[in-house]
Amino acid sequence: MTTTHMIVLPGDTIPASSLPISTNPNKALTLGPGLRHIPPNTIKATISGALTTDVRKNATWIEYNSGRYQPSPSDLVIAIIASSVSESYTCTLTPYAPPTTLPHLSFESATKKTRPVLPLQSLVYARILPFSRYTTPELTCIDPSTGKADGLGPLKGGMVFDISLAMARRLLAGAKGGVMVLEMLAEKLVFEVAVGRNGVIWVEGGNVTVTLKVGMAVQEVDRGGLGVEGQRALVEKVLRGL
Incomplete structure (x- = not known):
């Protein structure tokens, strides 16, 4: 469950009382976009926005509106295959985002013989692995906790739509995000x-009409x-048009 605590400005120090308290003492705190760790124990905001935490993931980050996406560890992304090299x-x-890499074997049960062969411009649903500012972000289509795809992997058919x-x-x-239209x-x-x-959102509705709607x-x-009421009215309008 995510919780929003307060609005912060660049340079603000995040109080310890606003950080998630994990039930697992061995699970390190994960800092997401907008936060910087200053040793030994200080965490400061680098952007303006709403301080948000997820106790289950023992993670905290700043929610903010931005016109340009910056890759961040653990983000779920829809990526386009641009090229393929040996591995x-x-x-x-x-x-505008820097290119990322997706190893050929980063798919469930993939081997050199069974890995998916993806043509250029294919879509994949993947997660960004931890990376430093000096390395190229790497993607994976495997949940590291289960070794399974768990919904990640090539996206076949459907259409993609740009969203903020x-x-x-x-x-x-x-x-919890207030968007009920899909449900x-x-x-x-x-x-x-x-x-x-x-x-980006990818939709596969079985036919072009449903997918577009x-x-x-x-x-x-x-x-x-x-x-919510506006979304309900919109849904009724969409269903009448089918």
């Missing part, structure tokens, strides 16, 4: 979605800042 793919997250970074964060937060549509329609923190509904909520 990895080079992937694009956005036109704030909307991507809200969708990944589920109902409402799923009560009447069958479709799959994958949300990338890099400002679902993706464009999410974009309309994003543009209009619709609340």
